[in-house]
Structures are given as structure tokens and as C-alpha cells.
Amino acid sequence: MGKLARRLASQGVNYAGQASPLLRRLRKISALERREEARAFLELFARETGMSRPAFEKRWSEIGRALRRRNFYEHTQDELAFGARVAWRNHGRCIGRLFWESLEVFDCRKTTEPDAIADRMVRHMRDALGDGRIRSMISVFAPVEDTVLPAYIESRQITEYAGYTLDDGSLLGDRQNVEATRIAQSLGWRAPEPRGRFDVLPVIIRDRSDRRVLFSLPPSAYREIDIRHPAEAGFADLGLKWYAVPCISGMILTIGGIDYPCAPFNGFYMCTEIASRDLADRKRYDLLPDIARALGQRPETAKTPLWRDTALTELNRAVLHSFRQAGVTIVDHHAASDQFMEFHRREQAEGRRVAADWRWVVPPQASGACEVFHLRMTNFHPVPNYYSAETSDGRRLMPFYGDRHRSRAEQAFDRLRRRWKLWKRTAW
Template sequence: MTLIATNAAVPAPRTCPVTHATPAPSVVDPEAALEFLTRFHAEAEPSVPLARRIRRIREEIDATGTYAHTTEELEFGARVAWRNAARCIGRLYWRSLHVRDRRHVRTPADVAAECVEHLRVATRGGRIRSTITVFAPDRPGAPGPRIHNDQLVRYAGHRMPSGAVRGDGKYTEFTDRAVALGWQRPDPPGRFDVLPLLIADGDCEPEVFELPPDAVLEVPLTHPDHAWFAELRLRWHAVPAISNMPLEIGGVTYQAAPFNGWYLGTEIGARNLVDADRYDLLPVIAERLGLDTSSERTLWRDRALVEMVRAVQHSFDVAGVTMADHHSESRRFLTHVEREERAGRRCPADWSWIVPPVSGGLTPVYHRYYDEPDPSTRPAFLLPTPRSST
């Protein structure tokens, strides 16, 4: 069994100014560690006896306030956190999550370099692989690194002199923040400018790191029936790598643990590109389709939405980039629920996230109830905590 050294020196106190008021990492709760270890030994059946491992962990917590997971424990914990993710429809594949153990990495520059490598490893030329990269955890008195981006790849939102936004309207504030920290806006600003990574040593001021173009695979969007769609010059990135949700395993919190699956077509076609506060493209598509937009009763939004989703799905298929469709993934999710029930486990699900944002009633996930999510369930990916400036 591979062990991470626990007698390594605690990082030296940081001299940077603290820019965000965040709770100081506390001593690990031994009961949380015991609960996780009991589950791990029951499901994974490692060779080391449970009593011996518990004794070792109690000694570590008594001496340092925390403990180090073995490689096997980390892999199991990350996969079960995905299994427990009530908002994710793609959990059928939780056992195949590729875990990159980078717990020795904590400086912003090194974290940024590993984030770039994460994208390359996960992308694989379009054959997207579910991947997580786990960086140094919080320790008592020594918070681990933080990635301030909500995903490794996002597009900038530029406030124009006219008051309009060019790009992704959701990210105007984040874009302004990146500029204030030293990022140079492209000139002229575009609609799909990849934002830099903002990475901090704990609660220090984040540093700015540009993503190299070869690390971000993008898919140009076309339509199977309408040649004019290509004239819109739309595109989207291939890997949805969430990067601001802490991973908690057995009382240990890994604040920086970016992870990805692959896109569902509706995420891009029925949300990112059409939400009114994002790209708001439905009126453009409706006009090109020649739809009557004089009344909501013409259902022009619905008709335009379906064509947008078709374009996204078609484009990813043509490019050879992994993407799921909401009908197939809904059936697969129910397969996952059945497997979990046969294993004697609850399968919590947030109905509002599991049901797709288009044609929900046509999918099997719509027509049933699910176990309510339990916020105390661990291992888990935690919702990000809003940072308040000091």
C-alpha cells in the first residue's frame, strides 16, 4: 500500500497579504476519518487490517491535526464523491474516474502547470476521459491552494462602451477581476476569449496564468441542415472541468481538485449559448430560421432551442469529440440508480439538475422521484463558499 509521507515539513508561513476572509483550516475530526475508513475497507477490501489503519490515522491526527490518505484511499474517495454527486446525471461511470494524485503540488505556478496537463490528459484529441487532479489539502494553519475559476476553461465577458457585453455575460465580473490582476484583454475583445486561471496560495491574492492554445480543444459549430449557421462563427470548448468545488474525504478537504466528465449537448445548446445572461442567441437563431417572434404563443423559442441543440450535437459528432445526448444519458442514469439500489445504497438526486433543460418530459428521469440529497454525505464535492473581501 502506497503511503504519503506524514512527517514532511509543514509549508512555511506565507508572507503575502490575505485578500479574502476564509475560515482557517481546523483539526480533522477523527470520527469523519473513521467513517470513511470503515466504508473504504467494506467496499474496497484493502490488504491492511482496518484496526491497524485506524490506529495509524489516530496517531497522525494527534501529532499533526490531520492525516494523509493512501493512494488507494484517495482514488476511492474521489470516485465515491462523484457517486454521491446529486446534481450529476453521468454517475454511471464513477468507477472509471482517472485520479491524478498531485498532493505534493501547492504553489500557484505549479498548480497552473498541472491544470494545463489535466486538460491535455482529459482531452485526448476528443476522446474525453473523466479525470480529477487532486492538489495539496488544507492542513491546520496551512490552507491549500485555491483555483478561483469555476471551470478551467471559460470565456470572457467584455463590457463594451455601449453598455453591451461581448462574450459570456456571466463572466463580466470575473473578467474585470482578471484584468485588475494583470491580464491583458485581447484587442479587439472577442466573443470566445479564453479566460486565464486565477490561482492562489490559500487566501492570498491570486496569480494570473494564461492557458496555452494547444491545451484548449474547441469545436466550431455548424448545423446539419442550415449552411448559414456556420456564418455565426460560434464555438465551444470540449472539456467541462469544474474547478471551484472542494473535495472532502474523511474529514480532509482538498480545496483545489478540478474534475471533468464530458458535455451533455443541452448544457451548451440549451443553457450556455442561449441563457439571457450568457450569449442570449435564441433571437438570432429564430431570425435566421424565419420564425414568427411576435408572440410567445408561436413557440419560436422552443423551435429555435431545438435547432441550437441539434447544431451543438452535430458539431461535436463531426469533430469526433465525446458528447452525450439527454435521451441516452437519462436512460443510463436510471441504470446507475438500479445498480446502486441493488448494492444497498441510496442514490440521491437533485431532480432540477437531473432532468434536462429541453424535452424534459420526454426523458425517463422526469417521471419518478429520487432520494433527497443529504448535505452531510461524504465523500463529496462541496458547493463553493463565496469569498468575502477583507
């Protein structure tokens, strides 16, 4: 690390020359690309909010000057709220976008210290859960300012379960979180004794100097639902449970060329997320054999693998029953499919194409019986949007002009420009 980097780090400021994990995840776009995204976002904001042309020109002049001077500009509160909602509307991996306009946006850009971020997230989780009728919310913290990186939440979700490697080499808990659990223990977290399959992990926050800070969630910040089957008493003996509010904290919000690496947001669960993926995936809890035995089946001696289908269906039934008995918002995959189709129709009526990733939107359970299974989808990665990392999904993000009336020549030019940007952003 050079002298300048050391001096900035001592002041609590991160510097682009450091090998920061966040820096490796951020999109690499040029000043011209940032300016293009800012212009495209402001035009979208003006078009959909009814901004007058003089007001647009004045605001664009302010943004242009800021970009030339600092390669950065600040969104107004209205722009931030609009951008966060449109990012949800544009995100091709989400099936639940029908309610994008109801997203509650909280401007937390002045909250920069880890303690204050943790306090805000405790309030966020409490307010999101409420009395069980879950509210979709996002808390947006400080953005990246050119080469200065803000504090951010390293944990992928605010509520996660620990995963342990036992002495005999077997795994206990959530296999996906074995490394996150090891990191938390190295930072001083002590797992409860005896260790269980559903131990809530603390939240890891990185401050502006890229140092990890550990915060344990108070019990009032989350609620767990015991999984019970409406007809099979054996389910209770398995001791299954899951948390009520999924709050994603490991994604980066990008609006008009400005990235917000700390923008935790929550919706509510679709039953297959818990039953068909979290509890059933082999790289997660891998509980299908246990579920089958609780149903009176013997997977070891079964002549066909269809016992898995029965176990998955009954596990989904148990999750739905348990959440509804607890009065907590949840949706089944058939209702979610219908909601997406309604969202698709509304967007078409507004003259907007829908970006969608078939592999993520189609539910993993009873896929062919859901209408979305038969819908042709293309994910063209429009901005604003959310992304996990530059190498996974951030590289393809760029303005989409296909909703406008354009000549064939303009359409061809757009395609060539997208290909050029992708080629330039690829590390050959």
C-alpha cells in the same frame, strides 16, 4: 492582521485569522465531526475494497493519533483515489455518474507552487481531450491542514470565455464572467483586439499567501468546436463555438473530514449544458432570438412563445452534430437520462441509496420525455462529496448511515443528529 499571521504570510503560509475567500467557503466542522467522517470513510473503504479487520484497526489507530495531535491526517494513494471516485458517485447534482469507477485520479499533493499547478493543468487538459475521446480525470492537489490553506485555482473552470461591459452599457461575451474578466484585466491580462464573444480567459491561481497569479492557457491545452447546423446554413453566420472539455476547478473535494480545495476534474458534455444553458440562458449568452432568426423566424412578431422551443431544439441538434463531426465525446440528454437510470439500478442492486437533486439531474430540454423526470429523488448530501461553498451546499454534508440495517430507534437518532448538526452549523 496580527504578528503571527504576518510572519506566517511572509513564509508563504496562510493563516486562519485572515479573511481569505477560501476560508469563507470551507466547511466548519468540529474535531468530533471530523473524526466521525474519518471513521465512516475508512469503514466504507474497508467494506468496498476488502480490507481485513486487523488492517482496518491498524489504519484507524494511525488516523486517530494524527487527528488527536494535528486535527489532520494524510490519505494513502488508494484512499485518495477511492474517495475521489466515491465523491463523484455521491454528488447529487450530476447526471453522468454511471462511469464513476472509470475516473482517473492523479495524486498531485506535492505540487504546491502556482507555476507547477498551472503546468499540471495544461497536461491534464491535453490528456483529457486526447484524440477527442474524452477521459474523465481529476488532479488532486494539497489539502487544508487544520488552519493552513494551500494554493488553489480561483477560476470556476479551466476554460472559460470572457464577458465585457461595453461603453454603451451593453454586454459582450459570457455575462456570467464579467467580474472574472475585470479581475483578469486588473492583473495585467489584455483582451484580444477586436474583442469577441468567445475570448478564452486566463486561469487565476491563488498561492499560499492568498495572492492572485495569472496564467494564460496555451492553444494546445484546449480545443474549440465550431457550431454548425446539419441543415440550416444560416447557423454558420452566427460564428458560434464552444470548448470541448469542461474542467471544473471551483469545487472543493471532501474525503473523510479532509478538504481538498484544489481538485480540478473533468467529464464530457451533455448537449443541453451548452445549447439549453450556456448559449441560451439570459444570464449567459442569451442567443435564442438570434437562433430563431437564423432559422427564418421572427421572434419580435411571433404570436406565441413556442419559437423558443424550436430554437432550443435546433440549437441542441447543431451542438450534437458539431461535436460528433469533430470526433469529440458528447452525449444527448435522452441518452444521459438512460445512463442515470442504469446507474440508479446498479446502486440499488449494491444496496446503496442514490442521492440526487431533481432540479439538477433532470435535463432542461424535453424534461418530461426523459425517464429521470418521473423518478423520486432526495439529496441527503453524503460524504465523500464535492461542494462549492459552506453556505451553499457544504453545510449539509455529513455521513449517511441509511444504507445499513438499523432499528427504528437508531434511525430516529440519526435524524435528530443530522438536525442538530445543521442547527449548529447555521449562522443564526
